[in-house]
Amino acid sequence: MGKKQVVLIALGGNALIQKGQKGTAEEQFENLKSTMKQIARLSKKYTVVITHGNGPQVGNLLLQQESCHEVPKMPLEIIGAMTQGQIGYMIESSLDTALMELDNNGSQLFVTLITYVVVDENDPAFQQPTKPIGPFYAEERAANLPYHMVKTDKGYRRVVASPKPIAIVEHREIKKLIEMDFIIICTGGGGIPVIRKERKFRGVEAVIDKDLASSVLAQEINADIFVVASDVEGAAIHWGKPDQTLLRKVKLGDLGRYVHEGHFPAGSMGPKIEAVIQFFQNTGNRAVICHLEDIEKAIDGNAGTEIVQ
Amino acid sequence: MGKKQVVLIALGGNALIQKGQKGTAEEQFENLKSTMKQIARLSKKYTVVITHGNGPQVGNLLLQQESCHEVPKMPLEIIGAMTQGQIGYMIESSLDTALMELDNNGSQLFVTLITYVVVDENDPAFQQPTKPIGPFYAEERAANLPYHMVKTDKGYRRVVASPKPIAIVEHREIKKLIEMDFIIICTGGGGIPVIRKERKFRGVEAVIDKDLASSVLAQEINADIFVVASDVEGAAIHWGKPDQTLLRKVKLGDLGRYVHEGHFPAGSMGPKIEAVIQFFQNTGNRAVICHLEDIEKAIDGNAGTEIVQ
Numbered sequence: 001m002g003k004k005q006v007v008l009i010a011l012g013g014n015a016l017i018q019k020g021q022k023g024t025a026e027e028q029f030e031n032l033k034s035t036m037k038q039i040a041r042l043s044k045k046y047t048v049v050i051t052h053g054n055g056p057q058v059g060n061l062l063l064q065q066e067s068c069h070e071v072p073k074m075p076l077e078i079i080g081a082m083t084q085g086q087i088g089y090m091i092e093s094s095l096d097t098a099l100m101e102l103d104n105n106g107s108q109l110f111v112t113l114i115t116y117v118v119v120d121e122n123d124p125a126f127q128q129p130t131k132p133i134g135p136f137y138a139e140e141r142a143a144n145l146p147y148h149m150v151k152t153d154k155g156y157r158r159v160v161a162s163p164k165p166i167a168i169v170e171h172r173e174i175k176k177l178i179e180m181d182f183i184i185i186c187t188g189g190g191g192i193p194v195i196r197k198e199r200k201f202r203g204v205e206a207v208i209d210k211d212l213a214s215s216v217l218a219q220e221i222n223a224d225i226f227v228v229a230s231d232v233e234g235a236a237i238h239w240g241k242p243d244q245t246l247l248r249k250v251k252l253g254d255l256g257r258y259v260h261e262g263h264f265p266a267g268s269m270g271p272k273i274e275a276v277i278q279f280f281q282n283t284g285n286r287a288v289i290c291h292l293e294d295i296e297k298a299i300d301g302n303a304g305t306e307i308v309q
Numbered sequence: 310m311g312k313k314q315v316v317l318i319a320l321g322g323n324a325l326i327q328k329g330q331k332g333t334a335e336e337q338f339e340n341l342k343s344t345m346k347q348i349a350r351l352s353k354k355y356t357v358v359i360t361h362g363n364g365p366q367v368g369n370l371l372l373q374q375e376s377c378h379e380v381p382k383m384p385l386e387i388i389g390a391m392t393q394g395q396i397g398y399m400i401e402s403s404l405d406t407a408l409m410e411l412d413n414n415g416s417q418l419f420v421t422l423i424t425y426v427v428v429d430e431n432d433p434a435f436q437q438p439t440k441p442i443g444p445f446y447a448e449e450r451a452a453n454l455p456y457h458m459v460k461t462d463k464g465y466r467r468v469v470a471s472p473k474p475i476a477i478v479e480h481r482e483i484k485k486l487i488e489m490d491f492i493i494i495c496t497g498g499g500g501i502p503v504i505r506k507e508r509k510f511r512g513v514e515a516v517i518d519k520d521l522a523s524s525v526l527a528q529e530i531n532a533d534i535f536v537v538a539s540d541v542e543g544a545a546i547h548w549g550k551p552d553q554t555l556l557r558k559v560k561l562g563d564l565g566r567y568v569h570e571g572h573f574p575a576g577s578m579g580p581k582i583e584a585v586i587q588f589f590q591n592t593g594n595r596a597v598i599c600h601l602e603d604i605e606k607a608i609d610g611n612a613g614t615e616i617v618q
């Protein structure tokens with residue numbers, strides 16, 4: 001039997017909660033359906049690893065924490081762990097249903113792993129937190145909270161560090177599972193950030209970009225194809241202008257130039273581009289940014305933005 | 310190399326939150342330390358599977374949900390999934406630290422799995438919910454909530470069904486991981502209850518007793534030793550009376566008689582006894598109920614209540 005190729009698919013937050021939705025359980029399960037049908041079909045040809053975002057789910061849990069004074073507040077690392085359980089379960093059970101609808105043989109090995117990711121405690125991000133999370137606060141309330149805050153149009157908002165992911169703690173385990181053709185859901189929300197100090201792991205109040213963490217994992221497992229799927233068709237230059245142009249096959253050198261020219265905004269397309277560039281540079285394997293509805297087409301080479309040499 | 314024996318250890322809720330504690334993250338990490346030191350040492354001799362409770366953590370999340378009207382409430386199955394992430398991470402990172410303190414070689418394969426458990430939609434428990442969960446409510450509030458309620462000394466409380474666990478969905482995956490000597494944390498809080506209908510999984514508003522679910526898993530993996538660890542030394546007859554007697558080695562027949570005589574209360578020791586009896590009857594392997602501080606001693610045969618033929 002020829003060994004299956006390994007595909008790592010990083011799902012954007014809108015795979016679960018779409019713009020304008022509050023994120024009920026029903027909405028999230030409904031939104032997952034079409035993506036999971038694609039992944040069920042793909043799992044017949046490829047060994048599939050799935051990662052996912054968790055921004056809105058973290059925001060909801062933080063808001064609930066703030067509203068309740070009887071229950072101890074959990075630090076951000078544990079909120080992240082909770083969302084890995086929550087979203088992992090929603091994806092796994094939706095994909096189980098899609099697999100059963102496809103052939104009902106129930107033979108596919110399949111797990112959702114809690115994953116943590118090592119970051120460097122000297123990462124400059126800790127000196128200058130920039131990632132906004134959770135609810136908006138009025139000025140007086142913000143002044144009394146023990147957080148770094150930024151002022152926005154809608155009020156004050158907590159900002160936390162977003163350090164670079166260095167290594168996925170469970171990468172050896174994930175590799176073993178790939179060898180046995182497990183479907184693996186892992187590294188949710190970019191992973192739970194931890195630092196290693198002497199002989200201890202310690203969680204830290206930070207969030208890790210999920211596309212960058214997915215790229216690190218894709219490199220560690222030497223994925224054959226790395227797919228970053230969200231609610232846009234791909235990367236475009238001159239975004240939002242009359243000469244906006246979707247990039248389909250783009251040379252690494254050209255993409256690097258577009259980055260320097262500032263075509264990709266820091267909060268959204270920027271990290272996706274950085275993620276695929278790092279992966280492509282370090283492995284030479286296929287990396288593509290595409291729409292959630294186009295995952296299969298993109299893997300077939302017929303959609304999305306793909307880097308070429 | 311001789312194959313290691315497999316030990317399944319079911320940790321009671323007090324491994325994380327002790328009586329009188331509110332359950333801050335610091336408390337939970339601190340409480341885990343001594344248990345994890347034991348498990349780190351045990352993992353050198355045995356392949357270890359860890360399950361755990363989630364009652365207080367579910368209660369805290371439900372209370373936070375009730376306090377916040379801006380965020381959609383999640384159904385109980387997803388609350389359960391969140392606690393599997395939360396507690397799984399706390400146990401895994403604490404055990405990682407204990408393993409590093411022990412020998413620091415970092416070679417142990419180790420995962421935390423999101424786990425769901427099949428229940429029967431015709432289980433009579435769904436007709437008569439009995440398991441109290443979450444906060445206490447005043448009478449007027451209780452009357453306006455869409456839940457089954459019971460009246461208690463401290464107010465009204467929601468009750469949900471506690472159906473019997475039938476099968477651990479991920480048992481094949483767990484067996485594969487055991488073959489490779491992974492440490493596995495799974496089936497947290499008794500697992501996320503699901504029913505299988507036609508070609509779909511569906512989560513249900515219920516909770517599964519964690520000792521009974523752990524027993525099902527222990528049988529499915531044919532564990533060599535099944536340990537149920539909590540804050541009592543073992544099972545006792547005449548509990549709380551002058552002639553209270555701790556059972557050390559107890560014959561299956563005698564234990565069955567004590568059950569019929571009503572020695573073990575339904576909410577606490579009852580399910581533990583039922584769990585070890587089912588395991589022992591179906592496998593003939595060692596089953597012991599012990600204190601969290603005595604796990605190693607109990608495995609060595611020197612503490613706890615153990616069934617014998």
